[in-house]
Amino acid sequence: xxxxxxxxxxxxxxxxxxxxxxxxxxxxKRSMLxxxxxxxxxxxxxxxxxxxxxxxxxxxxFLLSKKQNPSTLDIQAYIDEKYHKKVSEKLLRYHVNKLxxxxxxxxxxxxxxLNNSPHAEPNMLVESFKHWVKAPVxxxxxxxxxxxFKISESYKK
Numbered sequence: 388x389x390x391x392x393x394x395x396x397x398x399x400x401x402x403x404x405x406x407x408x409x410x411x412x413x414x415x416k417r418s419m420l421x422x423x424x425x426x427x428x429x430x431x432x433x434x435x436x437x438x439x440x441x442x443x444x445x446x447x448x449f450l451l452s453k454k455q456n457p458s459t460l461d462i463q464a465y466i467d468e469k470y471h472k473k474v475s476e477k478l479l480r481y482h483v484n485k486l487x488x489x490x491x492x493x494x495x496x497x498x499x500x501l502n503n504s505p506h507a508e509p510n511m512l513v514e515s516f517k518h519w520v521k522a523p524v525x526x527x528x529x530x531x532x533x534x535x536f537k538i539s540e541s542y543k544k
Contacts, residue, residue: 401489401524402428420444429485438474441466442482446492446499451512456498459483490519 404426412422420440424430430439445465449457457465459476462483466474483499486492493500507514 399488399490399523401520403524404428416444420447427489429482438472438478439482441470441472441474442479444469446483446486447512450499450501450510454510456495456500458497458499462499491515 406422406426408422412418417440420443424439424443425432425434429443442462445462446457448465449455449461455461459479462479463474463476466472483492483494487494490502493502501510501512501515502519503509504511504514504518506518
């Protein structure tokens with residue numbers, strides 16, 4: 388079966404989940420990482436493995452705390468040292484590529500960089516999220532409303 392003609396119009400995809408945010412989530416980095424990964428669609432509701440949390444922790448440690456752009460080897464070493472777990476390069480890249488696909492992260496010369504918002508200071512995670520994720524999602528919602536309005540009007544004729 389051939390794909391629908393509009394399939395070629397897709398520029399990027401997001402999975403967002405509307406979730407409760409109880410105060411208990413904000414008590415630890417780990418619970419905030421879990422909440423973010425689930426709400427941002429990096430994992431499914433049924434996920435039991437914790438690799439993505441370790442990868443996020445390592446990325447944020449290097450990017451936000453150390454102000455460094457880590458390599459895959461840096462992330463693997465961090466996870467091994469902190470969690471005493473080995474993460475294959477393939478699995479690590481799988482998780483990082485999800486963030487690259489949303490444009491929140493970039494890979495240049497085998498290093499990972501926060502994809503900075505052009506309207507903010509470098510390494511501002513929230514501003515990058517607003518520019519690369521929130522703004523496109525809001526634009527998409529506006530477009531969906533516009534099309535739904537036109538669909539409604541077309542059925543009234």
